[in-house]
Amino acid sequence: xxxxxxxxxxxxxxxxxxxxxxxxxxxxxxxxxxxxxxxxxxxxxxxxxxxxxxxxxxxxxxxxxxxxxxxxxxxxxxxxxxxxxxxxxxxxxxxxxxxxxxxxxxxxxxxxxxxxxxxxxxxxxxxxxxxxxxxxxxxxxxxxxxxxxxxxxxxxxxxxxxxxxxxxxxxxxxxxxxxxxxxxxxxxxxxxxxxxxxxxxxxxxxxxxxxxxxxxxxxxxxxxxxxxxxxxxxxxxxxxxxxxxxxxxxxxxxxxxxxxxxxxxxxxxxxxxxxxxxxxxxxxxxxxxxxxxxxxxxxxxxxxxxxxxxxxxxxxxxxxxxxxxxxxxxxxxxxxxxxxxxxxxxxxxxxxxxxxxxxxxxxxxxxxxxxxxxxxxxxxxxxxxxxxxxxxxx
Numbered sequence: 529x530x531x532x533x534x535x536x537x538x539x540x541x542x543x544x545x546x547x548x549x550x551x552x553x554x555x556x557x558x559x560x561x562x563x564x565x566x567x568x569x570x571x572x573x574x575x576x577x578x579x580x581x582x583x584x585x586x587x588x589x590x591x592x593x594x595x596x597x598x599x600x601x602x603x604x605x606x607x608x609x610x611x612x613x614x615x616x617x618x619x620x621x622x623x624x625x626x627x628x629x630x631x632x633x634x635x636x637x638x639x640x641x642x643x644x645x646x647x648x649x650x651x652x653x654x655x656x657x658x659x660x661x662x663x664x665x666x667x668x669x670x671x672x673x674x675x676x677x678x679x680x681x682x683x684x685x686x687x688x689x690x691x692x693x694x695x696x697x698x699x700x701x702x703x704x705x706x707x708x709x710x711x712x713x714x715x716x717x718x719x720x721x722x723x724x725x726x727x728x729x730x731x732x733x734x735x736x737x738x739x740x741x742x743x744x745x746x747x748x749x750x751x752x753x754x755x756x757x758x759x760x761x762x763x764x765x766x767x768x769x770x771x772x773x774x775x776x777x778x779x780x781x782x783x784x785x786x787x788x789x790x791x792x793x794x795x796x797x798x799x800x801x802x803x804x805x806x807x808x809x810x811x812x813x814x815x816x817x818x819x820x821x822x823x824x825x826x827x828x829x830x831x832x833x834x835x836x837x838x839x840x841x842x843x844x845x846x847x848x849x850x851x852x853x854x855x856x857x858x859x860x861x862x863x864x865x866x867x868x869x870x871x872x873x874x875x876x877x878x879x880x881x882x883x884x885x886x887x888x889x890x891x892x893x894x895x896x897x898x899x900x901x902x903x904x905x906x907x908x909x910x911x912x913x914x915x916x917x918x919x920x921x922x
């Protein structure tokens with residue numbers, strides 16, 4: 529099942545189930561009269577199906593809960609891709625991995641996981657945009673079911689025992705922090721979070737770079753998830769970025785990505801190799817684990833990235849970062865460090881940005897002027913151009 533099919537299933541099936549179960553949840557709440565005190569007394573389940581980078585955004589909140597409840601078993605309900613990021617976090621005791629490949633496997637894995645987490649003490653649903661996860665949390669019969677409520681997802685109020693309002697013009701990590709504090713946690717600083725992340729993964733010191741990798745070593749994270757691929761530059765645009773940042777230089781470019789990015793990474797390697805003949809381009813996509821990619825990052829002199837999962841890993845490592853933003857707003861995603869000298873965040877706001885989580889399909893349909901502005905000469909017309917959704921442009 530691709531992302532579009534999952535979103536369609538969530539909307540249509542989830543809507544029907546939310547309507548059916550809402551009155552049952554109301555009756556059960558009135559009859560059972562359970563103690564819903566905001567504390568964890570048994571198994572804690574965290575739900576994060578999509579977005580490994582988002583899980584790392586929540587890492588300070590998760591560490592706060594781990595510190596507050598050191599003997600509690602914490603289970604993550606996630607997809608296989610998110611599990612890889614979760615293993616870096618070092619917070620969870622076990623994983624309930626949901627299959628997203630086929631509809632039948634998806635249903636069977638849901639039933640298996642429901643049995644695994646049935647009657648858990650507390651379940652925290654970080655998938656605020658999903659109806660199906662809200663229904664699933666209800667079916668676990670957890671004593672406390674915690675969710676985030678926005679102006680348009682009022683089903684959370686009816687299916688959760690604790691709904692925290694989140695204004696989606698605010699940073700998402702503040703919503704995660706709010707939940708952890710309500711459960712008695714103390715949020716560590718970003719510096720402390722990064723220190724613990726590096727210690728957990730043996731990344732306190734950078735290994736020596738291979739002798740066949742001349743410096744500067746520039747790591748490149750050019751790929752993102754299927755959710756709004758308009759976040760990405762084209763290979764030709766990356767060549768422009770690299771030529772602008774390193775005119776006349778030669779060194780090593782590391783192309784980072786996951787197994788699904790391997791075909792694209794091969795094309796990126798070929799294009800950059802032709803466009804930047806003085807550079808050695810190494811394709812690491814799908815050839816290194818996330819821990820291996822993080823180790824390469826510690827050797828790098830610089831990371832160039834979009835809004836990607838790799839960016840959120842790199843923020844916990846001592847590597848200088850330049851990130852390019854367009855369909856997503858960095859203010860909503862990036863918690864600040866005390867030392868801001870090693871991170872450069874570039875965001876030229878268009879009137880239509882951010883569009884992620886506002887539109888299912890970006891209104892530009894791939895013509896991402898919000899990203900093109902980073903490499904184009906200064907020109908206000910791009911920021912003033914509107915997108916005609918229907919009709920003919922005049």
